[in-house]
Amino acid sequence: MENSPSAPSAQPLTTTPDTTRGRRVATAAALASAVEWYDYFVFGIAAALVLGDLYFPSGSSSAGVLAAFATFAVGFLARPLGGIVAGHLGDKRGRKPMLVFALTLMGLATTGIGLLPTYETIGVAAPLLLVLLRILQGLAVGAQWGGAILLATEYAPEGKRGLYGSFVQLGVPIGVITANTVFLLTGAFTSDSGFESWGWRLPFLVGVLVLGLAWYIHTRVEETPAFREAERALTEQEKAERRSPLRTVVRHHLGTVLLAGGSFAVNTATFYIIITGVLDYTTRELDMERDAVLMVSLCVSLTQLVLIPASAALSDRIGRIRVYAIGAAGVGLWAVPLFLLIDTGSLLWLGVGSFVASCFLSIMYGPQAALFAELFTPEMRYTGASLGYQIAAVLGGGLAPFVMVLLLEATGTSMAVSAYIIGLAVIALFSIKVLADRARSR
Numbered sequence: 001m002e003n004s005p006s007a008p009s010a011q012p013l014t015t016t017p018d019t020t021r022g023r024r025v026a027t028a029a030a031l032a033s034a035v036e037w038y039d040y041f042v043f044g045i046a047a048a049l050v051l052g053d054l055y056f057p058s059g060s061s062s063a064g065v066l067a068a069f070a071t072f073a074v075g076f077l078a079r080p081l082g083g084i085v086a087g088h089l090g091d092k093r094g095r096k097p098m099l100v101f102a103l104t105l106m107g108l109a110t111t112g113i114g115l116l117p118t119y120e121t122i123g124v125a126a127p128l129l130l131v132l133l134r135i136l137q138g139l140a141v142g143a144q145w146g147g148a149i150l151l152a153t154e155y156a157p158e159g160k161r162g163l164y165g166s167f168v169q170l171g172v173p174i175g176v177i178t179a180n181t182v183f184l185l186t187g188a189f190t191s192d193s194g195f196e197s198w199g200w201r202l203p204f205l206v207g208v209l210v211l212g213l214a215w216y217i218h219t220r221v222e223e224t225p226a227f228r229e230a231e232r233a234l235t236e237q238e239k240a241e242r243r244s245p246l247r248t249v250v251r252h253h254l255g256t257v258l259l260a261g262g263s264f265a266v267n268t269a270t271f272y273i274i275i276t277g278v279l280d281y282t283t284r285e286l287d288m289e290r291d292a293v294l295m296v297s298l299c300v301s302l303t304q305l306v307l308i309p310a311s312a313a314l315s316d317r318i319g320r321i322r323v324y325a326i327g328a329a330g331v332g333l334w335a336v337p338l339f340l341l342i343d344t345g346s347l348l349w350l351g352v353g354s355f356v357a358s359c360f361l362s363i364m365y366g367p368q369a370a371l372f373a374e375l376f377t378p379e380m381r382y383t384g385a386s387l388g389y390q391i392a393a394v395l396g397g398g399l400a401p402f403v404m405v406l407l408l409e410a411t412g413t414s415m416a417v418s419a420y421i422i423g424l425a426v427i428a429l430f431s432i433k434v435l436a437d438r439a440r441s442r
Contacts, residue, residue, distance in 0.1 A: 026167045028217055029151040032103055033171025034178070036144045039110040039207040040075070040137055041179040044276040044401070047072045048283075049183075049290065050200045054118045055127045065280055069402040071131050072276070075138035076397055080390040082142025084246055087383030090147055091245035095154070095382065096217065099147035103214035106140035107207055109133045114204030142393075146386035149369040154378075156370075159316055165369030166312030172365070173304035176275055180298040182206060187291055245383040249376070253384055256375050256438075260388025261395065262431035263328070266424035267364045269396030270331055273417065274300075274354055277401040278342060281408065286345045296347060300354045304362045311366030320371040321439070325432045327364030332425025334360060339414040375435075396424060 043051075051071070052064030086098040112133045119126045148168045156164035182203040190199035249257060275297055282288040315323040334357050341353035368389075376384035400420075407416040 025155045026152040026164050028213075029099075029148040030167040030170055030174075031213055032099055032144065032217060033148045033168045034174040035171075035207075035210040035213055036103065036106050036141055036148075037171045037175025038178045039106050039175075039204075039210060040141050041175050041275070042110070042182070042203040042207070043075065043113065043134060043137065044072055044272065045179055045183055045279065045294075046200055046203070048276050048280040048401075050196055051130070053196070054120075055130050057119055065284070066402065066405055067127075069276075069280075069405060071127070071134050073399050073402050074131055075134045075141070076394050076399070078135045078138030079142030079393050080387065082139035082144075083146060083386030083390040084383070085139075086143030087146055087386040088246050090150075090382035091378075091380055095147045095150045098143055098382070099151065100214050100217055102140045102144035102147065103210050103217070105136060106144070107210035107214065109136035109140060110204050110207030110210070112136075114201045114207070142386065142390050145389055146382045149373060149385065150382055153370055153373045160313075161370040161373070162312040162315040162320065162367045163309060165373065166309045166366045169308050169312070169365050169369055170305060172271075173301040173308065176301040177298055177305075179203060180294045180301070184291055184294050184298070187294075245380040249380050249384045249387065253376065253380070256435075257384060257387045257391065259431045259435050260372055260375060260385075261391030263324070263428050263435065264364070264368060264389065264392035265396035266328060266331055266421065266428040267361055267368075267396070268392050269400040269424050270335075270357060270421050271361055272397040272400045273404055273421070274357060277404040277417075278350075278354070280401070280405070281414075282342065282345075282350065285408070286343075288345060288347070288350075292347055293350070296351045296354060300351065300358045303355060304358055304365075307359060307362035308366040311363045312370070313366075315367035315370070320367040320374070321432060321436045323367050324364055324371060325429065325436075327360050327362070328425055328428040328432060330360030330363065331357065332422050332429070335418040335421035335425070336415065338421075339418050343414055 047068040048065070052066075052068035055071075056064050056067035058064050058067070082102070086102065090098040110133075113130065116129055116133065117126055145168075148171070149165055152168045153161050153165045183200075186199045186202050187195055279290075279293055279297065282293050283290050311323055311327070334353075338353045338357050341349040344350075372385040372388050373381060375388070403420060404417050407420060408414065410416070
């Protein structure tokens, strides 16, 4: 068992799992993550491109975009609740059932958005239903992440927890790549008017395929060894009297949860600024072509498929905190050059700026799953890891595109967005230092 600043609490995750089974489970968890994030990201792209006009009509394009991004943010506000509910049940009943539930809920909600009539058809009911379905998406992704990363890391061989956890993290770039590809293909085969009237719905309707994966995991994937061992270690009386995992985490480990969230907010905020906020900014303010910007986002995400597992494997060798801190520092240092390059209006410099930022985000994101899992013991791991991640999602990701538009409108300069990222990076580095100091004191 590790006992260094690289693993803040270095909790054992597995006994001796079967390697072949572990790989199969990690693959299933990665697929679950990919389809969940695909369903989640298509909303962000649609919010930047069409949802403002279709569901929040107004005289101002900025007002419509703000309303659409506010709905985008609502999904993030729901994520901690999904993490709490799934974490409580996942720590008491098992990782797998909660992952299956999350996949089913996401598939139904995303398909519902694809079928939802617009404001012109059903009036005010349209934005209300859109918000409701976005909340369901948030609940689903909040429930999914903890179950997926624990299936992967608790089946991982000793010394490869970071690498196996990164398979789930790959769901994010895979989801972005797939979402962007589907939107690009839809735009290529429809006219501008066709895209705005019905073409944008097709990426959402693809979300129904997630239900098939939910069934596969339900029927073919076993519960993790760490959870089964923790259950066997409890007597029947202990099982009956066991406290709520949420109560235990809040009473005794709230500081760790908040530090985890603080360490990661800069990553999720910068990520959503790049894939959603910049898409709106470049097409609406800089008059860049929608499909060209989507293609840049797609190409940048392809690089993450290599960088995320590479940084995770490196963290297995030199320590999670060390790799994680390098990524956080890089994000903060690159914040100003990023927007100086974007403001040129050049696709080349947009690609360069986004690529370098993506490298630093990947360096952080690779080891993050194993890092968060190692902060908590098995009986509260689902709850603790999920809460830390989802707090970061609310403080960073959900509000970031909305904050970006507000900052641009209020200041007239993209440097305000850079300052926002730098502030979050400072919080991240402080949180990481405290986690490292706590590990040294053990």
